[in-house]
Amino acid sequence: MTSDTLAISATGLIKNFGGRRVVDGIDIAVPKGAIYGVLGPNGAGKTTTLRMLLGIIEPDGGHRTLLGHERPREASDQVGYLPEERGLYPAMKAKDAIAFLGALRGLDLKTGRKRAIDLLEAAGLGHAVDTKIRKLSKGMAQLVQLLGSVVHRPDLLVLDEPFSGLDPVNQERLEALIVAERDRGATILFSTHVMAHAERLCDRLCIIAGGKRRFEGTVADARGTLPMKAHYVPHHDGDGIAALLPADAVRDADGWRFTVPEDGAEAILKRLIDAGFGIAGLSIERPGLHEAFVRIVGAAAQDDEADSLEQAA
Amino acid sequence: MSAQQSNTRRLIRQTLTIARRDFIATVFTPTFLIFLFAPLIMGSFGAIGGLGALSMKQGNDTKDRIVAIVPPAEAAAMAAIDTRLRRIFRGRDERPPALVTEAPRGDAAARARAELQAKDYDVSAVLYGPLATPTILYGAQGARTADYLAELAEATLRAERSGGSAALSRPTKQSVARTKVSNGGKNQAAFFTVFGIFFLTLLLAGQAVGTMAEERSNKVIEVLAAAVPLESVFLGKLLGMFGVAVLFVGFWGTLVSQIAAIAPPGLAAALATIGPAVGMPVYVVLFFAYFTMAYMLLGAVFLSVGAQASTMREIQMLSLPITIVQVAMFGLASVAAAQPGTAVATFAEWFPFSSPFAMAARAANRPELWPHLLALAWQLLWVGIVITIGARAFRRGVLQSGSGKFSVKALFGR
Numbered sequence: 001m002t003s004d005t006l007a008i009s010a011t012g013l014i015k016n017f018g019g020r021r022v023v024d025g026i027d028i029a030v031p032k033g034a035i036y037g038v039l040g041p042n043g044a045g046k047t048t049t050l051r052m053l054l055g056i057i058e059p060d061g062g063h064r065t066l067l068g069h070e071r072p073r074e075a076s077d078q079v080g081y082l083p084e085e086r087g088l089y090p091a092m093k094a095k096d097a098i099a100f101l102g103a104l105r106g107l108d109l110k111t112g113r114k115r116a117i118d119l120l121e122a123a124g125l126g127h128a129v130d131t132k133i134r135k136l137s138k139g140m141a142q143l144v145q146l147l148g149s150v151v152h153r154p155d156l157l158v159l160d161e162p163f164s165g166l167d168p169v170n171q172e173r174l175e176a177l178i179v180a181e182r183d184r185g186a187t188i189l190f191s192t193h194v195m196a197h198a199e200r201l202c203d204r205l206c207i208i209a210g211g212k213r214r215f216e217g218t219v220a221d222a223r224g225t226l227p228m229k230a231h232y233v234p235h236h237d238g239d240g241i242a243a244l245l246p247a248d249a250v251r252d253a254d255g256w257r258f259t260v261p262e263d264g265a266e267a268i269l270k271r272l273i274d275a276g277f278g279i280a281g282l283s284i285e286r287p288g289l290h291e292a293f294v295r296i297v298g299a300a301a302q303d304d305e306a307d308s309l310e311q312a313a
Numbered sequence: 314m315s316a317q318q319s320n321t322r323r324l325i326r327q328t329l330t331i332a333r334r335d336f337i338a339t340v341f342t343p344t345f346l347i348f349l350f351a352p353l354i355m356g357s358f359g360a361i362g363g364l365g366a367l368s369m370k371q372g373n374d375t376k377d378r379i380v381a382i383v384p385p386a387e388a389a390a391m392a393a394i395d396t397r398l399r400r401i402f403r404g405r406d407e408r409p410p411a412l413v414t415e416a417p418r419g420d421a422a423a424r425a426r427a428e429l430q431a432k433d434y435d436v437s438a439v440l441y442g443p444l445a446t447p448t449i450l451y452g453a454q455g456a457r458t459a460d461y462l463a464e465l466a467e468a469t470l471r472a473e474r475s476g477g478s479a480a481l482s483r484p485t486k487q488s489v490a491r492t493k494v495s496n497g498g499k500n501q502a503a504f505f506t507v508f509g510i511f512f513l514t515l516l517l518a519g520q521a522v523g524t525m526a527e528e529r530s531n532k533v534i535e536v537l538a539a540a541v542p543l544e545s546v547f548l549g550k551l552l553g554m555f556g557v558a559v560l561f562v563g564f565w566g567t568l569v570s571q572i573a574a575i576a577p578p579g580l581a582a583a584l585a586t587i588g589p590a591v592g593m594p595v596y597v598v599l600f601f602a603y604f605t606m607a608y609m610l611l612g613a614v615f616l617s618v619g620a621q622a623s624t625m626r627e628i629q630m631l632s633l634p635i636t637i638v639q640v641a642m643f644g645l646a647s648v649a650a651a652q653p654g655t656a657v658a659t660f661a662e663w664f665p666f667s668s669p670f671a672m673a674a675r676a677a678n679r680p681e682l683w684p685h686l687l688a689l690a691w692q693l694l695w696v697g698i699v700i701t702i703g704a705r706a707f708r709r710g711v712l713q714s715g716s717g718k719f720s721v722k723a724l725f726g727r
Contacts, residue, residue, distance in 0.1 A: 087535060101540075103330045104540040
């Protein structure tokens with residue numbers, strides 16, 4: 001991918017806080033027009049990475065460009081941002097808060113207010129147009145801030161943990177808004193540790209753990225890092241089944257679950273049929289992003305532990 | 314349009330957006346009315362206190378007296394001279410207590426001592442004996458009234474010897490206004506200038522210390538920092554609060570100027586002798602310019618220091634050192650106003666944080682204009698320096714945009 005096709009490009013980003021390295025050489029390439037997820041457990045360095053990409057804090061090492069600008073501030077008017085720690089002026093009316101956030105990004109206040117009313121109505125918050133922020137619920141205030149991050153129609157929308165604190169209805173609204181923004185032509189970069197949203201939304205994603213990038217690719221690529229899982233229900237159950245299945249096979253309520261070997265499940269199934277157990281049910285599928293995430297992050301933790309033991313030795 | 318121009322325009326726009334928000338958030342609240350009318354409240358309390366003190370003083374005045382134990386013939390002359398001399402004194406504070414004359418009976422010395430111990434009224438001094446060699450007894454606070462009684466005795470004796478207490482001299486008095494401001498008037502103008510700017514900044518600039526607290530407590534700072542350079546955030550907040558200050562000054566300035574317009578002619582004539590060396594129109598412009606610079610400079614320092622505080626308690630703790638800094642600058646500039654051209658005055662004019670005060674005093678003391686252009690540029694440069702350092706310290710300390718190790722080089726370097 002070239003810089004013309006990338007909304008964000010970062011290589012070797014490093015950040016230290018108080019002598020501790022919290023981001024350690026992260027590379028990110030976000031294609032224009034994509035929904036890109038930054039996934040990671042708590043404390044992985046997601047927020048610090050996003051803040052460096054946006055120029056809120058300066059990296060201690062590495063290089064990044066944002067919408068073609070080496071200084072992120074120069075692209076400020078084309079960027080929308082929802083920080084992890086939400087914050088609005090409590091005394092402002094909802095429409096004024098949205099217009100103010102737009103004004104910071106170059107939208108004139110009059111247009112901002114007009115668009116704010118439209119956006120609030122579209123988000124089902126038409127009744128709250130003139131309500132002060134302090135009188136809104138936490139979820140509603142969060143939606144208002146989100147609308148404030150898109151009111152100026154940015155080319156790049158950066159959302160840090162946008163789903164946290166929202167009820168399922170508002171989470172769905174937010175998903176719809178993200179898709180709508182992508183359809184408008186914007187690039188969306190968001191961080192989360194809830195895999196379901198990433199699985200539904202992301203065109204590409206990266207997984208960060210311990211300040212390092214552990215994976216980059218599509219959701220399918222991430223799921224592809226794990227072998228297929230089979231769920232087998234025998235026609236006739238018996239004690240000899242376990243011996244014919246792979247070593248990791250475990251029994252559940254109605255059958256057996258096991259990992260499909262790299263050369264496929266045919267040989268196992270043939271042995272089961274030959275032994276007379278038959279096949280009453282069989283499903284073979286890739287594990288979800290959740291399992292892939294757990295495996296990648298778990299492996300990263302083991303690697304880091306091994307590294308630190310090695311260093312200590 | 315070049316990228317540089319575009320960036321500058323963006324910075325100005327973002328700065329003004331923040332300034333506008335702060336101005337509106339401050340002015341359009343009921344609390345602002347309390348702030349705006351604070352001087353009135355302060356004045357009302359002062360007036361109530363003053364009235365109380367005045368009525369107390371008046372009560373005391375009716376009880377205070379000086380006594381002259383003299384024969385009736387001398388008493389009449391003495392009373393007439395007392396009436397004439399009293400015209401010289403301006404207020405109740407200057408005027409000696411009322412004169413009471415008594416005819417000598419019995420032991421005059423014993424009576425005089427008894428008067429000083431009287432229960433129903435307070436006698437501060439008593440004169441008795443022949444006017445050529447009178448004895449004057451006085452109490453703890455009666456030294457001046459004793460002098461007055463001595464003068465009264467002298468004048469009465471002279472009147473007796475010249476054949477009567479009627480005034481011998483009949484002067485013709487004419488009031489003549491000065492066409493030029495006196496040197497004393499310039500000094501007074503310089504002091505009033507320093508005090509005026511100090512008073513206004515003391516009242517107004519200190520507010521800047523807590524302005525970042527709002528953004529920190531409601532976490533808006535992250536949104537601002539993502540969209541706007543912190544220097545613009547700082548400058549915007551400073552301009553917003555300065556707008557509030559200008560509104561305050563404008564309101565009270567208009568009110569005071571209207572009161573001055575209906576001031577008694579005597580006061581107007583007295584004020585005419587007080588004036589700045591650069592002339593009134595230029596002085597007004599310079600006063601406002603230096604008030605702006607004093608506000609921006611001290612406000613920027615307070616804002617930067619206050620931005621590091623994370624709780625209201627910390628901000629409240631900062632108010633004392635802030636006041637001390639302001640008073641120190643006032644003291645320095647006052648010396649400069651009283652002793653123009655001295656080394657201290659030159660130092661005060663150059664030292665960035667006392668410069669607005671001292672240079673405003675200079676405008677009152679000396680007529681040259683070019684140093685003011687230089688000084689304003691110098692002060693503006695320091696406003697920029699303080700805001701830049703404040704924003705960078707905030708970025709490193711609060712937003713943690715640094716490796717955690719403090720270094721002066723990092724503070725100044727990009």
